[in-house]
Amino acid sequence: MSYRSGRHFLQIPGPSPVPDRILRAMDMPVIDHRGPTFGDLGARVLEKLKGVFKTECPVIVFPASGTGAWEAALVNVLSPGDKVLMFETGQFASLWHELATRIGLDPEFIPGDWRHGVDPEKVAARLREDTNHEIKAVCCVHNETSTGVTSRIGDVRKAIDATGHPALFMVDTISGLASADYRHDEWGVDVTISGSQKGLMLPPGISFNCASKKALDAHENSGFKKSYWDWGSMLGNNASGFFPYTPATNMLYGLEEALKMILDEEGLENVFTRHKRHAKATRIAVEAWGLEVLCLVEEEHSPVLTTVLLPDGHDADKVRSIILEKFDMSLGTGLGKVKGKVFRIGHLGDINDLTLLGALSGVEMGLKLAGVPIKDGGVQAAMAYLSETA
Amino acid sequence: MSYRSGRHFLQIPGPSPVPDRILRAMDMPVIDHRGPTFGDLGARVLEKLKGVFKTECPVIVFPASGTGAWEAALVNVLSPGDKVLMFETGQFASLWHELATRIGLDPEFIPGDWRHGVDPEKVAARLREDTNHEIKAVCCVHNETSTGVTSRIGDVRKAIDATGHPALFMVDTISGLASADYRHDEWGVDVTISGSQKGLMLPPGISFNCASKKALDAHENSGFKKSYWDWGSMLGNNASGFFPYTPATNMLYGLEEALKMILDEEGLENVFTRHKRHAKATRIAVEAWGLEVLCLVEEEHSPVLTTVLLPDGHDADKVRSIILEKFDMSLGTGLGKVKGKVFRIGHLGDINDLTLLGALSGVEMGLKLAGVPIKDGGVQAAMAYLSETA
The missing domain is CATH 3.90.1150.10 (Aspartate Aminotransferase, domain 1)
Known part of the structure; x- marks a missing residue:
């Protein structure tokens, strides 16, 4: 049986469950990812995607899981040995911390009880101690999928600003995007990381980095050797709607439908x-x-x-x-x-x-x-x- | 929005909701309905379909709604002016009665309060009065979709048998088949009428007549002129899995999947x-x-x-x-x-x-x-x- x-x-x-409309939108022939039809699709989707991040900044789409987008975010704006501040809000914050350690960063992990979000006061206190500006980035998980606790990203931004510390602000909203209020530009986030399989209602398979001007400047000086994750080749191609390597074509069909449903309809x-x-x-x-x-x-x-x-x-x-x-x-x-x-x-x-x-x-x-x-x-x-x- | x-x-x-598995089974190229692949499919489905009717008798598949199968059932075994006994168990029984009148039968409609099924005692009483055997068929709706009342078909059969009356027994189980217990052979039904869009979990579009030996004999003597609904051309072709006119190919793909789910799996x-x-x-x-x-x-x-x-x-x-x-x-x-x-x-x-x-x-x-x-x-x-x- x-x-x-x-x-x-x-x-x-x-x-999350994929709506039939999105399944049907994806259920189409694969097209030439170097042809004009794909270029038009790519350009439309890359532009429209900004709406769910509430940003005017570019969004980079990786054929990768959220874990890949975590790594991409770090290696594009930091250098080996850099100190980064991370917060133990739950299992995914812990895994991101592990990943940072594994690729050669020097993360400081502020302990937590898994029942609270990132405490903006603690962020400010730690940054004030860092008078030499050794901390290169503050990394927070917006919506902790392991605990059901969100961090108040806008308040963390204000806390960072109050200290005048120049660290980059990097936020994982893999499970928050298009479900929980999120504002890349207004909250002054430098790199936002997200994925397809949560609020966007797509299958897993693609993930995102959204990068501020400050993050793009940091990318110029990043000391990590990288190829697949390199924003440079992505952004060089993206203006015309193309990608440096094979994109997940049918996921982009689905993404266009999802954006229409979320932004234009509901x-x-x-x-x-x-x-x-x-x-x-x-x-x-x-x-x-x-x-x-x-x-x-x-x-x-x-x-x-x-x-x-x-x-x-x-x-x-x-x-x-x-x-x-x-x-x-x-x-x-x-x-x-x-x-x-x-x-x-x-x-x-x-x-x-x-x-x-x-x-x-x-x-x-x-x-x-x-x-x-x-x-x-x-x-x-x-x-x-x-x-x-x- | x-x-x-x-x-x-x-x-x-x-x-009823069509399961994704059935939608996917139907989501296939249309094939040549005179080619060997279709013939194999037709033969398999026509054989397997008997299982849900609990019958060894042939089942005829019409590209038509349930209403078409009602008409087909009547015109294949009766003749213009024939007296038939029908029971007002609800709206669908009433519509079948209207149809019978419209095609030139002489139905007698036993009134009901829409809160009870067909009363086997009333069937027997009426048949006993019919000493000349003017009544050619007893027509019951098994599951009245307008009321949520079922008629006890096995008990009606016993009531008919107790009178020794030779009338055909015709049953509409359009909304009952593959949801409510139904036994064409055991209950001695002569013609069972059903459709695709209820218990079989298919979209609407095809419908069924299942015919006993007695019904097939009556078909030989039926005085109705008919072409589309004629069992004869259907049965002549069906042995090889083919149909006399264009079958609803993709519905049959779906039907095969439904039968697999219902009979082989659940x-x-x-x-x-x-x-x-x-x-x-x-x-x-x-x-x-x-x-x-x-x-x-x-x-x-x-x-x-x-x-x-x-x-x-x-x-x-x-x-x-x-x-x-x-x-x-x-x-x-x-x-x-x-x-x-x-x-x-x-x-x-x-x-x-x-x-x-x-x-x-x-x-x-x-x-x-x-x-x-x-x-x-x-x-x-x-x-x-x-x-x-x-």
């Missing part, structure tokens, strides 16, 4: 409002169950996912596997330090009220089947909020 | 059990809301859809339009005599527990938004039942 009726509920915090601000509303409905359900959300700061709750902490003695992965088996829904596992203690509910991208309520129903039933002591009424409370605000 | 996030909830009692009995379980969960929700289901007989509840009766003074179509607007879900409208008084929840085909709970959430929220006096707890009660039986 391999056919299981109905649609799988993919409620992990990305990859509207980016409506997308943000929708994500915040679904996140709030989810937290209302979690509270009604009598469980705790991992994030401890009201203004740092992620609109993309909600991480649910289980009472001691209950295995979150057992809950997840019961839900997968009984109700055909995938939830995010606990990563790193919170493995087994939490599960994550993704509510990003192509989702609506009834799918969210189906998902919360699966969580409520699964928690009870797993013997986690919860109160009834989570779905009921979420319905009350969603219908009030419908 | 034309992009609306998330997947539309198509909870009408058919057409298993037909499991499909029936799943539909019954979802129907019961729906009735539990309706009862918890304090509303009434249209069907009045416990063993006649449809596993395919549930028809919900609203209290006097409440417009069911207003509820439906609020639900469509606020929650992007389509429910079935009330048809004919019950227009405005009921709405119909489809729970057939490619559905699972979480989609059903999302749908029931939309109904619960929509009823309250429309000001229908209901009690909370319908979704909660359905969750309790579904998780007990998961």
